[in-house]
Amino acid sequence: MKISLHLYSLLLLLLVSINGIAKVKLPYFFADNMVLQQQTNAAIWGWAKPGTSISIQTSWNKAKYTTSADAQGKWKTAVATPAAGGPYSISISDGEAITLQNILIGEVWLCSGQSNMEMPMKGFRDQPILGSNDAIFNSANDQIRLYTVPRAVQRLPQDTSKQSAWKICNAETVGGFSATAYFFGKMVQEKLKVPVALINISYGGSPVEAFMDAASLKAFPEIAVPAANDTNKLNNRNATVLYNGMLHPFLGFSIRGAIWYQGESNNERAAQYEKLFPAFVQQIRAQSKQGDFPFYYCQIAPYNYFNFGIVNTTAANSAYLRDAQRKALKTIPNSGMAVLMDLGEEFNIHPADKATGSKRLAYLALANTYGLKGFAAESPAYESMSINGNSITLKFSHAPNGLTAYGKKLMQFEIAGPNKVFRPATAVINAGNVIVTSPEIPNPVAVRYAFKDFVVGELYNTEGLPVSSFRTDDW
Known part of the structure; x- marks a missing residue:
């Protein structure tokens, strides 16, 4: 009788376990x-x-x-x-x-990247978000919902992420949520007057390859992908690990589009990033099975990367990475770039003014995804150059009403001759173009604008959107 009761108890526990599974x-x-x-x-x-x-x-x-x-x-x-x-x-x-x-039921946006996307409304320690306290105080809105995928580093793709919960936007919940995502979502919600979801999948200090899968990285054999049987400790700088632990579980969730703020951790590999970044976008679109959904990204802000002790002048110059992001606009369909040339801080890689950058992302979405009209959304973009004797004339797109430096003298243009040595140039705005000259360069062949590691942008369209740093050469 005791044995029968014991077996019965084991069977009962087994049934409970099976039912639980x-x-x-x-x-x-x-x-x-x-x-x-x-x-x-x-x-x-x-x-x-x-x-x-x-x-x-x-x-x-x-x-x-x-x-x-x-x-x-x-x-x-x-x-x-x-x-x-x-x-x-x-x-x-x-x-x-x-x-x-x-x-x-409403509009769902994926918000991803590294620390400038992750940076919460309350700011990082000793690093504030401009105007955050007032914004948090006035944030209550049950039509904005927030979801943060917790940080996770994984060797293999996971079916689920770490536990988290949807939060209704208010002063108690928004303080720890992405500032870039929140300011973007707030503007979209207020303009469209529909519910907006913001899903934050970000991890500071992470290169783009950490968000990519092993198959997509086969085209980049120089990037080491952790082996399934590798026992070395992983971190967020390893390829594939954030894709496996954070992004893969989410792919397939129906979204309207994505915003992205990343690139600082690829700063020393700009030429590679020019191909790597479009490959990342192509990957997540293909795996989401939702077509070429809108993809809007922040160009990294100017910053003094010598703060990190980088000694290679070319590698440290973030203008090369910004240039890779600028060029990616032509290779990533249905994309847009928010230019942050006027928002960088020389000694802080996390600019405090997140609201302005987010507003520029929202302009892109409201104009290009939702079809709102009557306002400018795109920053002016270098289009072409023509050489006329000792001067070069630069033409720009997205400047229908012309360009401005708001009364200041243009100081950030450089010009080079056949010897490829750049010299400071005189630049003037004329009928929506910029004419660049230098008495030191009688036979100019190339121009660069604001092509420095840290610089404060000075050239805008008349609607107030800044021109990206750019170069006409490929030296």
Whole structure:
């Protein structure tokens, strides 16, 4: 009798364990307070006992969806979402229902990068965000939802990220959230008057290859990818590790687009970044299976990289990395770049004015993704040059009403002759063009603008958007 009772107890524990495993589970980002992308077929997925039938019901249209867990226990389906609104609920059941509450339908944006995206509204220690206290004080808005994927370094791609939760935007929740993402989302929400979700996947000090998968990096054999059986300790500077631990679990979640602020940790490899960065964008678009969704990024701000003890003058000059980002606009479809030439700080790699950079990202999204008109969104961009005797005339796009230095003399242009030696130049604005000359260079062949590590931009279109540093040469 004792043996029978013992066996019965073991069987009961086994059944409880099996039932616990069988209960439907979801990634942490499918949860109360989330936002689903409006007017799309939004993917929802999770895990259950292999072969289990999963039913999903959405409250906005009472529709029911049915799918089954595969041999590994994974299941996935898509639900049709209406125009923006809510709150709604979603019920997911494998026989025992889970109900997700207070769900909104609206605009979902992925916000990713390194420390300048990660930098929270409250600032880093001894490094403030300009105007943050007032912004936090006035931040309460239940139509803005915040989700941060926790930092994670992984050797292999993960199906789920570390635990986190959706937060409703208010003074208590926004202080620890990305300032760049928040200021962007606030402007988009106020202009569109629909719910906005901001999903922050960022990790300070990380190169772009940390956000890429091993397959995408095969085109870059000079980048070491940690082997699956490697026992060396990993950190966020290793290739693939943030893709594996933070980005991969999220890919497939329906989004409107992405904003990105990264590049500082690739500063010494500008030529490589010119190809690496577009490859990253192509990868996440392909794996998200949502076409060429809008991708807007911040050009890194000027900063004195000699603070890091770099002795190679060319490698330390962040203008080369900014130039790689400028050129990427032509190779990344449906993209835009927020120029930050006037926001950098010589001795702080984390500029305090995050609101202005975010506003420029929002201008790009509101104009190019949402079709709003009547305002400028693109910074003027160097387009072409023509040599006329001892002068070079530079033409710019995105300056329909011309250029300005706001009454100041242009001081950051340089000009070179056939010997490739640059000299300070005189530059004047004339009918929307810039004419560059120097008495030292009678036969000019090339021009550079603000092509220094740290510099404060001086040239704008009349709408107030700054020109990126650029060079007409490829020396």
